[in-house]
Amino acid sequence: MRIEKAGSERVPAIAALERTCFPADPWPEALIGRLRERFTVAVEGDDVLGYLVLSSVLDEGSVDNIAVAPGHRRRGVGALL
Numbered sequence: 001m002r003i004e005k006a007g008s009e010r011v012p013a014i015a016a017l018e019r020t021c022f023p024a025d026p027w028p029e030a031l032i033g034r035l036r037e038r039f040t041v042a043v044e045g046d047d048v049l050g051y052l053v054l055s056s057v058l059d060e061g062s063v064d065n066i067a068v069a070p071g072h073r074r075r076g077v078g079a080l081l
Helices: 008-021 029-034
Strands: 002-005 039-044 047-057 060-068
Touching: 008 029, 008 039, 008 047, 008 060
Parallel strands: none
Antiparallel strands: 002 039, 039 047, 047 060
């Protein structure tokens, strides 16, 4: 598993994971695409196992969203992110 900044090629996989983890109110794929520079992803091969979205203003930061694919939970993905 490796951690990397999300590029545009990761947007569809992030959006699919968003729909899986938050089916009631997922972020739209277009929004994910616009904000992709704020996404960090955990990947294994070509699969996105999870993601983290951060935002910062001056000296303050916040986690806006974090998700891990159901089949990869409790394996340290979230902790690495």
